[in-house]
Amino acid sequence: MSLTDLTLQGARDQLASGAVSSRELTEACLARIEAVDPQLNAFLSVTAERALTQADAADARRASGDGAPLLGVPLAIKDVLCLTGTRTTAGSRILENFVAPYTATAVQRLLDAGAVILGKLNCDEFAMGSSTENSAYGPTRNPWDRERVPGGSSGGSAAAVAARLAFGALGTDTGGSVRQPASFCGVVGLKTSYGRVSRYGLIAYGSSLDSIGPLARTVADAALLFGQIAGPDPRDATSMPTPVPAPDTWHDDLRGLRVGVPREYFIDGMQPAVERAVHAAIDHLRALGATPIEISLPHTEYALPVYYLIAPAEASANLARFDGVRYGPRAESEALWDVFEKTRGERFGAEVKRRIMLGTYALSAGYYDAYYGQAQKVRTLIKRDFEQAFEQVDVIACPVAPTTAFKIGTKVDDPLAMYLEDVFTLPPSLAGITGLSVPCGRDDAGLPIGLQLLGPAFGEAQVLRVGHAYEQTTEWHRAAPAL
């Protein structure tokens, strides 16, 4: 077994026992990135020198008796998160030269816990997409089949973890962008509750929806990262003071646990292998002692139209700051208004422009009440669906996505077909609740399938506990793609 095959916890244990140094682990990851990533394009930048300096510092800290929770563990972060002195592009040409002057709180907390940061990971431009094909720097490829997408928008994060390029990664989830790529790449992904993790230093997409969460190879690894990044931050007034549960209270016995199975999440047109795998996973939870209960989330079908009004509306406002004045590059023109229009027209990609147009229209005079206002009201109904469901059940089990990974190029020119990929991840995002994607099977082509476990807002401990119990008694998460 090579060093990069270790889980995050395994790497941590070996560091703690002195069996391996952070320099050795970091060099092993950097060597694997160099060997494998040209086939995947998961990294937009590799900060090798900086990582080795951090690794040596971690080894020195350990020699002096320091036992910080992630001391010396190599990780990587999605390129929408700022890290001082590193190029931070958000997958966009409008930020191609942007060097972050400050560090995101979630990243700083990893650094404070002793982590080594290997580099910045590819994603759909400004996190808008479900396939990572919208990156201005080329698509990331799925490690299980390089003709296929890794999902998105955190496709680089999921591919890097699946391909053993890093022991864990941070992604962001606005409408499914952690859970769906985790599902497509056969890794674990946690969408944290809105307000659980500080968004300071995250390049904003949909500010009422954006959340930062970990991707890792096991639930325990994801829980470890979650425990480090969660908690209030004076720099983000929406980060809540709700206590962060200790990540190590595991029980594999699920007796007494009520698992909701929403009938609206098993629909015509979904891939039969996905439906079979998710039902088998629910049967497995039953075998562990849980009680599945059929429930209804009646406003599910409206989540997609609600999301594709609210997120673009917020994006159109958030992306107004990219105008060629404070960040380069700038399109040259004699008049300031032309500078704005040309810089934005030339430097934003097709999907970003599409969403800015949609959001601008939804917020424009005469349409605001009919579109944005109505969407916000239906969002209330979607949130209430979940609140009522969690009066009857402890967690909800359902698919992450209706299909497994699709071929590169097949949906990129059909926005609606692409948006339908998010049909099971959007409702929890709109409700601001937490969701975990755990590997639960493979389709006929050998592509991974994810089980989505949803919990109430700030119920991360609950979904992690159920995910861990499932994972401990199944083998799906152990498989590695051949690269």
Place this chain on the structure above:
Amino acid sequence: MFRMSLTSDEIDHIAALARLSLTDDEKSRYRQQLSAVLDYIAKLGEVDTTPIPPTATVLPLRTVLRPDRVRPSLSVPELLANAPESEADMFRVPPVLDGGADG
């Protein structure tokens, strides 16, 4: 209540509001694609939301206070480092107004 398709004038208007210069090809593509998306979104009109309050944030409303103290922040050179053009601690841009003789 809901409009199903966009005219080319509307596309021009939205692009102007969003400060986006679009090619003719982009305009015709977005007109078609956004009309299809709006057509799909129209199903929201089916939902009776008369007594329903809007959700702007999923979090409980609360007041977040902090001490009113000066804290370290980024320096001017750090803030200007990414600007395409700067001068004397300021971002430099082309003229905002059409220049008459008096500027």
